[in-house]
Amino acid sequence: MSTTLTPSAAASAASSAVRPAARERGASAATLVALEIRKSLSTRSGKTLALASALLAPGITAVMAATSDDELGSAAGPIGALGLVTVLVLLAVGVLSTAGEWTHRTVQTTFLVVPQRGRVLAAKAVAVALLGAVLAAVAASATAGVLAVAPVGDLSWDGxxxxxxxxxxxxxAFAVIGAGVGAAVANSPAALTGLYLTVLGVMPVLRLAQPGIAEKLDPADAVLGLAAGHGGTTQVLVLTGWVVVSLVAGAVVTSRRAVA
Structure with missing residues (x-):
């Protein structure tokens, strides 16, 4: 005995067969990245940090130019040094993108919508990398603009x-490092304290006691060296190592952590 489906029934059956596949596929990578960028900028702390990262360096540059009579000589030095201020703020942007979700318990909703935790962390890493690059570009360009019009003598623009x-x-890189550490620690205050204590406390002491070891570990010193044109492969590897280790740690711990 054969059964003949009407056109409407056939269309309904086909639709039912397609829907699960579409649901399993989920949102595209670009959609997830855009969502994570929006989430990072949706909170008061996120907006404050974004503004601080973009405006702090040029603001300091303007104050220094207005209050100092010293000639700077080269613009590359201040851009690199004050760029370090920017990237240190971006560490916090990265931390809040991951640890903030655990601290405020919004991670339950995130993993309910996208159960693949590795996919979520990858989207967060790309999102904060893009956000960090854009904010750093704005800050560095604004710093250069302030130097161009400030009364700081005859500046050299070499480098x-x-x-x-x-x-x-x-x-x-620093935004991604923050995201990786935040994912591993899952607590915003602890992650921020640990990162800033390490970068601003432990590394300077290590640089005084064991400069050879510090050169291979200090991400802040790597940034300054590369910006000044004195760095090379070692400094690039230092930053790369921090990014890789923090992301791997974040991915491993996140995959095993229970969501309460």
Whole structure:
């Protein structure tokens, strides 16, 4: 005995067969990245940090130019040094993108919508990298603009393109480092305290006691060296190592952590 489906019934059956596949496929990678960028900028702390990262360095530059009579000589040095201020703020942007979700318990909703935790962390990493690069570019360009009009003597602009490029790349790297550490620790205050204590406390002490070891571990010193044109493969590997280790740690711990 054969059964004949009407056109409407056949269409309904086909639709039912297609829907699960579409549901399993989920949102595209670009959609997830855009969502994570929007989430990072949707909170008061996220907006404050984004503004601080973009405006702090040029603001400091303007104040220094207005209050100092010293000639700077080269624009690359201040751009690199104040770019470090920017990327240190971007560490916090990265931390809040991951640890903030655990701290405020919004991670339950995130993993309910996208159960693949690795996919979520990858989207967050790309999102904060893009956000960090853009904010660092804005800050570094604004700093260069302030230097161009400030009464700081006859400036040399040699090495400025490299300094700008290093600051932008470091902005992306530091934001990703923050995201990885935040994912591993799952607590915003603890992750922020640990990161800043390590970068601003432990590393300077290590640089005084064991400069050879510090050169291979200090991400802040790597940024300054590369921006000044004194760095090389070692400094690139230092930043790369921090990015890789933090992301791997974040991915491993996140995959095993229970969502309460």
């Amino acid at each position: 400025v393109p490299q300094a700008l490029g290093v600051v932008v790349a470091a902005g992306a």
